[in-house]
Amino acid sequence: MLLFIFLPIISVITQSLFIDHEQVFVEVENCNFFGCEKAMVVDNEATEQLRAEQPLGRFVGLANYFNRAHLANSEIGTAWGNSESMGGFFKELFNLPLYRALAFTLVFTFTVTPLLIILGFCIAIGVNSLAQRVRGVVIFFSLLPMIVTPLVGSLILFWMIDSRGIIGSSLQLLFDDPDLSLKASATLTWVTLIVYGVWHAAPFAFVVFYAGLQTVPQDTLESAMIDGASRWERIRYVVIPHLAPLVTFVALIQLMDNFRVFEPIVGFNASAHATSLSSMIYNDLDGESRLLSSAATSSVLTIIGVVILLFPVLIRTWRDWDRKY
Amino acid sequence: MFKKVLIAAAISLAGTHAAYASCGIEKGNVNILGNEFPAIQTIGAGAEACASDGVTITTNLTKEHKNIQVPSLTANPAEYTVAIVANSSIVPLMNDDLIQPLDDLIAKHGGNFNDNQKITIGGKVMAIGFMANSQHIVYRKDLLEEAGVEAPNTYEEVLAVAQAVKDKGTVQYPFGAAYAAGWGLAQEFNNMFLGHGGEFFKDGTAMPNVNNETGVATLNMMKSLTDYMNPDFLTLNNNEINAEWKAGNVAIMQMWGSRAGPLLDGDDLAPGVSENTVLSHPVTVGGGDIPATTLWWDGFTIAKNISDEDAEASYLAMVNAIDPSIMNDEVATQAVWMIDGYKPTPASAGVFATIEAGAKPYPMIPYASLLHTALGAELPDFFSGKESAEQTLADVEAAYMTAAKEKGFISE
Numbered sequence: 001m002l003l004f005i006f007l008p009i010i011s012v013i014t015q016s017l018f019i020d021h022e023q024v025f026v027e028v029e030n031c032n033f034f035g036c037e038k039a040m041v042v043d044n045e046a047t048e049q050l051r052a053e054q055p056l057g058r059f060v061g062l063a064n065y066f067n068r069a070h071l072a073n074s075e076i077g078t079a080w081g082n083s084e085s086m087g088g089f090f091k092e093l094f095n096l097p098l099y100r101a102l103a104f105t106l107v108f109t110f111t112v113t114p115l116l117i118i119l120g121f122c123i124a125i126g127v128n129s130l131a132q133r134v135r136g137v138v139i140f141f142s143l144l145p146m147i148v149t150p151l152v153g154s155l156i157l158f159w160m161i162d163s164r165g166i167i168g169s170s171l172q173l174l175f176d177d178p179d180l181s182l183k184a185s186a187t188l189t190w191v192t193l194i195v196y197g198v199w200h201a202a203p204f205a206f207v208v209f210y211a212g213l214q215t216v217p218q219d220t221l222e223s224a225m226i227d228g229a230s231r232w233e234r235i236r237y238v239v240i241p242h243l244a245p246l247v248t249f250v251a252l253i254q255l256m257d258n259f260r261v262f263e264p265i266v267g268f269n270a271s272a273h274a275t276s277l278s279s280m281i282y283n284d285l286d287g288e289s290r291l292l293s294s295a296a297t298s299s300v301l302t303i304i305g306v307v308i309l310l311f312p313v314l315i316r317t318w319r320d321w322d323r324k325y
Numbered sequence: 326m327f328k329k330v331l332i333a334a335a336i337s338l339a340g341t342h343a344a345y346a347s348c349g350i351e352k353g354n355v356n357i358l359g360n361e362f363p364a365i366q367t368i369g370a371g372a373e374a375c376a377s378d379g380v381t382i383t384t385n386l387t388k389e390h391k392n393i394q395v396p397s398l399t400a401n402p403a404e405y406t407v408a409i410v411a412n413s414s415i416v417p418l419m420n421d422d423l424i425q426p427l428d429d430l431i432a433k434h435g436g437n438f439n440d441n442q443k444i445t446i447g448g449k450v451m452a453i454g455f456m457a458n459s460q461h462i463v464y465r466k467d468l469l470e471e472a473g474v475e476a477p478n479t480y481e482e483v484l485a486v487a488q489a490v491k492d493k494g495t496v497q498y499p500f501g502a503a504y505a506a507g508w509g510l511a512q513e514f515n516n517m518f519l520g521h522g523g524e525f526f527k528d529g530t531a532m533p534n535v536n537n538e539t540g541v542a543t544l545n546m547m548k549s550l551t552d553y554m555n556p557d558f559l560t561l562n563n564n565e566i567n568a569e570w571k572a573g574n575v576a577i578m579q580m581w582g583s584r585a586g587p588l589l590d591g592d593d594l595a596p597g598v599s600e601n602t603v604l605s606h607p608v609t610v611g612g613g614d615i616p617a618t619t620l621w622w623d624g625f626t627i628a629k630n631i632s633d634e635d636a637e638a639s640y641l642a643m644v645n646a647i648d649p650s651i652m653n654d655e656v657a658t659q660a661v662w663m664i665d666g667y668k669p670t671p672a673s674a675g676v677f678a679t680i681e682a683g684a685k686p687y688p689m690i691p692y693a694s695l696l697h698t699a700l701g702a703e704l705p706d707f708f709s710g711k712e713s714a715e716q717t718l719a720d721v722e723a724a725y726m727t728a729a730k731e732k733g734f735i736s737e
Contacts, residue, residue: 020733023420023691027529028447032412033454033663034620034686040529041446042691044422058733068727075723095712095720097702163557164574183557186709269560272506272705283507283702288391288417288694293731 009303015296016064018057021050057293064297071301072096098301101275107190108276109258109309112197117250119198120205121243125235127206128213139210146203154196154267161192189273196264201257205250212246213239245320252313259309260302277302348375348645349434353638355382357625358397359409360390362583364456364660365623368409371646382642390414398423403628406639411623412687413694415444415452420691424451424626430637436644442663444624446689454624455647456660458583459684460516461618461675462608467601468495468576476603480520480546480610480617483577487553490576500553501569501578504708505562511700512619513579517543519685520610520617531692531734533725535700536718544707544714546610551708559705573598579618582679586658586672604671606678618679619687622663692734699725 024046030039066073079092094100127138145153160167161182172180182188216239224234262278265271271279277298284295357372359365369384376382385405387393395417397404408418418424426449436453444452462483464476472489483500490499503509518525523539526532551558555569563584569575570588573595580588588594588602607616625643627636649666657667661676669677687693699721707717729735 019731022733022736025531025691026447029445030447030689031443031445032686033441033444033457033622034680037686039688039690040531042420042422048422064731067730068723095706095716097724158560163555179556181556183560184709186711269505269562271702272559272709283698286392288414289698289728289732290395290417291728291731294728 012296012299014056015293016300017059017061019060019064019293020057021047021054022058023047024050064293065301068096069294070098070297072098097275097280098277098298101277101280102305104190104274105259105261105276105305108194108197108261109255111194112201112258113251113254115194115198116201116254117205117247119202120250121209123202123206124209124213125239127210142206143203145199146201148200150200150263151267153200154264157192157196158268183268183270186273189268189270193261193264193268193270193274196268197258197261200264201254204254208246208250209243212243216242248313248317248320252310252317255309255313256306259306277305347377347380348641350375350377350380350638350641352379353632353634355380355407355635355639355642356405357382357384357386357407357409357639357643358390358394358405359384359386359407359625360411360623361386361388364583364656364662365409367651367656367659368455368625368643368646371648371651372407372642375642375645380638394418395421395423398628398630401630402632402635403630406628406631406635407643408626408628409623410452410626411458411621412689413621413697415624415626416689416691416694418626419446419451423629425629425636426451427453427627427640430627430640434637434641434644436640437648437665438644439663439665442624442647444622452624452626453643453647454622454663456623456662456664457676457680458581458621458623458661459607459618459676459679460512460579460581461616461679462577462605463570463580463585463588463675464577464603464605465575465598465601466603467597468493468499471495472576476605477577477608478606479608480517480550483608484549484553486577487550491553496574496576498553498555498574499576500550501561501566501575501580502550502554502558503561503563503566503579504547504551504554504558505565506559506705507701508697509562509701510559510704510708511697513547514543514700514704515687515697516579516618517547517610519619520613520615521546522611522613522615525688525693525696526690531729533696533722535696536715536722540718541714542611544704544717548708559708570602571595571598582673582676583660585675589672604673604675606675607682607684614683616679616682616684618684620679620684621687623660692729692732695728695732695734696721696725699728 024043025040026043083089284291443450472493477483487499607618610617652666661673703720706712
């Protein structure tokens with residue numbers, strides 16, 4: 001716990017309070033195969049001294065949290081002052097990277113989580129009513145979406161939903177619209193990502209609910225049948241109340257999982273239309289720019305987000321616990 | 326992961342290169358980090374041929390090299406003794422002072438390479454180049470002939486060619502370029518911006534200079550091109566564009582020289598594609614005379630935080646790897662080599678034409694990658710129709726300023 005959770009969090013928080021030293025430049029002449037040109041380079045000797053004096057960089061307090069890449073309070077203030085309508089304000093708000101990412105992350109989390117719980121429950125009920133002989137095979141196939149690595153799964157779908165792919169061209173036929181593209185519009189991209197999210201995570205809910213179904217007290221079910229309860233009434237009044245604690249458990253896990261949505265955005269090359277908190281962090285760390293402080297700040301904000309998100313569920317779990325024992 | 330890459334690289338390289346005697350290395354460890362494509366694999370194999378008793382040589386050639394080069398060379402001693410870089414990826418190593426000047430090693434050991442292969446920064450040789458690369462126009466001879474148009478010399482003509490091919494109805498989306506959000510889209514902006522005569526930064530400072538008429542003209546030309554592209558263009562990278570080309574769905578495209586070579590000959594191409602594919606030349610835009618593209622070199626650098634013994638061993642192994650004697654028919658098709666004895670092939674015609682046309686090299690400036698990242702993140706809003714060109718360019722500059730302040734390139 002101390003080594004793998006506490007210390008990294010401390011390190012991330014520390015990093016988010018600092019920025020790099022001011023760089024000292026010198027102009028030099030660069031020559032290569034293609035000719036010579038004047039260009040700036042970092043004066044390493046001068047910078048070295050600054051680094052030795054303050055190895056962590058410049059302390060800036062919470063400035064990283066309030067800059068444009070994160071909470072952007074001054075930009076929001078300007079937007080509030082300048083925009084004439086709420087619509088105009090929101091347009092400017094969602095033009096800021098953090099809020100754009102947050103919008104998709106929250107929409108994704110709060111549509112995918114309930115949908116996957118419902119779908120997982122339906123699959124579990126369906127499989128549970130199958131004959132014992134075929135159940136093993138059906139369970140295996142139902143679990144496949146979860147077994148496939150998210151990045152690979154989304155890459156496969158990426159090619160299938162391409163306007164020349166099997167799903168893409170079928171949809172064009174179905175809607176009789178040769179220009180229909182799931183990847184070109186923001187709305188359809190969001191829908192695709194959400195469908196993918198449900199497809200990928202439903203097996204998890206299914207497995208948990210299926211295990212729960214095996215523990216439904218048969219006596220209660222039988223007495224309900226004797227009382228003349230229909231199949232639906234038995235599910236509504238016996239099975240669902242019995243599985244309720246499991247719903248809390250699945251919701252808890254999946255809220256956390258979906259809040260850090262990342263792989264499908266990369267797999268679907270969807271960053272033009274959808275960004276998430278995790279993809280923001282990835283972009284900061286990827287490639288040549290390596291914005292460590294910015295990534296650290298986004299990470300701290302993500303941790304805070306997860307805590308806020310899980311608060312209601314945690315309180316509920318704690319109350320349930322309290323009531324039972 | 327690292328081990329796997331190492332093993333895979335070792336297997337794929339085994340036996341491709343004749344072993345030389347130990348290349349004059351007595352002892353030392355050489356550990357090479359680099360990108361992964363056939364030309365770099367040839368170089369890696371050339372260095373590995375110098376291994377002998379007391380001299381270990383390993384390579385890690387991976388697409389992820391950019392992400393691991395700074396952390397692994399910051400370690401002391403450095404994880405890798407050699408980093409194979411391009412003109413963009415040498416910059417982070419220079420910024421953090423992680424590679425050493427090669428002048429002393431050259432004076433002591435020499436090497437069979439030309440003076441123009443030396444990459445000098447401020448008078449010191451920091452890298453030795455061995456190949457060049459660029460993006461340029463590739464077209465389908467047959468489709469252009471059918472539509473009755475000539476190969477274009479400007480982007481305005483590219484639009485006309487695309488329209489003619491589209492009118493002919495042979496292909497639905499005649500133009501292709503890697504416009505996927507992120508690095509690729511930003512790179513196309515860079516190309517078009519330079520073609521319009523733009524300067525990325527205000528004279529001698531780190532202040533951005535893209536939110537102006539040149540920037541708007543650049544975006545408008547790119548937008549006009551997207552009318553002839555697959556509507557999914559914001560998700561299509563080089564790999565996907567190449568796949569479309571192989572399927573015969575594209576008539577004209579902007580592609581990397583290093584990636585277009587395989588299109589001239591391969592068994593996974595639709596009938597008629599390979600024999601009609603022409604790697605031509607870059608085009609200009611807006612009446613300018615500088616081609617709308619950038620030039621790139623690949624070369625090797627030697628880490629700073631290593632022992633002198635390892636530095637000498639690394640230098641000797643790499644000099645052996647880029648020796649003119651490596652050149653043969655197969656190696657010649659892998660890249661546009663700067664190495665003596667290389668004879669241009671049809672696969673290199675485009676890159677040579679780019680060099681001759683006087684294209685600018687990709688800027689080797691400490692803060693260029695930050696602007697590149699900001700462009701990649703903000704430009705999609707313009708192409709998806711959410712924002713005006715001016716708003717998008719203002720966002721790019723704002724995003725860049727935030728990042729540049731954090732990195733200390735601009736003071737508050």
